Amino acid sequence: MKAAITLILLFCSVGLISCSETKAVNEVAKPVVSPSSHQVQTLLPAINRERTKRGLPKLSENVRLARAAYLHAKEQMAENALNHSSLNGDSVSDRVSAQGYSWSFVAENLAAGRETAQETLVDWINSPGHNRNLFTKQATEFGAAYVSRPRKSQNDLGHFWVLVLAAPLE
Numbered sequence: 001m002k003a004a005i006t007l008i009l010l011f012c013s014v015g016l017i018s019c020s021e022t023k024a025v026n027e028v029a030k031p032v033v034s035p036s037s038h039q040v041q042t043l044l045p046a047i048n049r050e051r052t053k054r055g056l057p058k059l060s061e062n063v064r065l066a067r068a069a070y071l072h073a074k075e076q077m078a079e080n081a082l083n084h085s086s087l088n089g090d091s092v093s094d095r096v097s098a099q100g101y102s103w104s105f106v107a108e109n110l111a112a113g114r115e116t117a118q119e120t121l122v123d124w125i126n127s128p129g130h131n132r133n134l135f136t137k138q139a140t141e142f143g144a145a146y147v148s149r150p151r152k153s154q155n156d157l158g159h160f161w162v163l164v165l166a167a168p169l170e
Contacts, residue, residue, distance in 0.1 A: 039146040040066075043117035043163070047134060047142065050125065054135055059165065064099040065143025069162040071095065072108075073145040077160045082110045092164060102169040105138040109165075112157035117146070120161050139165035 048058040072095055076082055085091060090098070092108040109130045114120045124130035133139075144163045151158040 039117050040144045043121060043144050043146070043161075044142065046117060046121050047163075050121070051135060056135060056137065057140070059139060059142040062101070062141040062143050062166070064101040065096060065141060065164040065166055066145065067143070068092070068095040068099045068101070069108075069143045069164045070145035070147075073147045073160045073162040076110070076112070076162070077147045077149060077157075080155070080157055082112050082157075082160070084108060084110065096164060096166060101166065103166045104169045105136075105165075105167040107133040107136065107139065107165045109133050109161075109163040111161040113159055114161070115148070115159050124163075133163075133165055136165065138167055140167045142166070 044059075044061060051058060072086065072092075075086060079087070086095065093103065093106050096103055096106050109124055111120045111123060114123065124134055142163060142165045144161070146159070146161050148159045149156075
């Protein structure tokens with residue numbers, strides 16, 4: 001059973017300073033609110049409280065980043081796996097650009113298996129790579145998603161978290 005609740009953390013820091021190419025997006029779909037928005041609305045202020053404790057500015061919520069996070073979280077849940085690449089090979093920067101967000105910096109934290117925002121945040125804070133993403137000075141905005149389902153087996157992760165941190169291209 002421990003294997004079923006073991007948190008899977010992957011690190012991706014695509015700390016790109018500038019974006020030389022952005023995908024043209026003719027139409028951006030309407031924002032989608034995560035089905036468990038209470039979890040997301042618990043996570044985002046908690047991240048800002050932790051940033052403030054460290055003398056960092058708060059991040060602003062961005063609906064395009066939230067949509068990129070939500071779509072990726074849904075895919076991760078469908079696959080019962082965490083991967084920074086989408087099934088079609090897109091990276092976090094591709095997913096964010098596809099939502100019409102022109103970025104100068106983008107990073108992503110993923111987690112699975114944890115039921116609460118607080119557990120997930122503690123794990124990210126204790127992970128060097130995730131910690132670096134949470135507390136980078138480069139990020140100014142964020143979006144997050146949490147999706148879950150009843151576990152079908154001991155290997156089913158059940159809970160999926162995606163946090164996208166970014167800064168717009170100015």
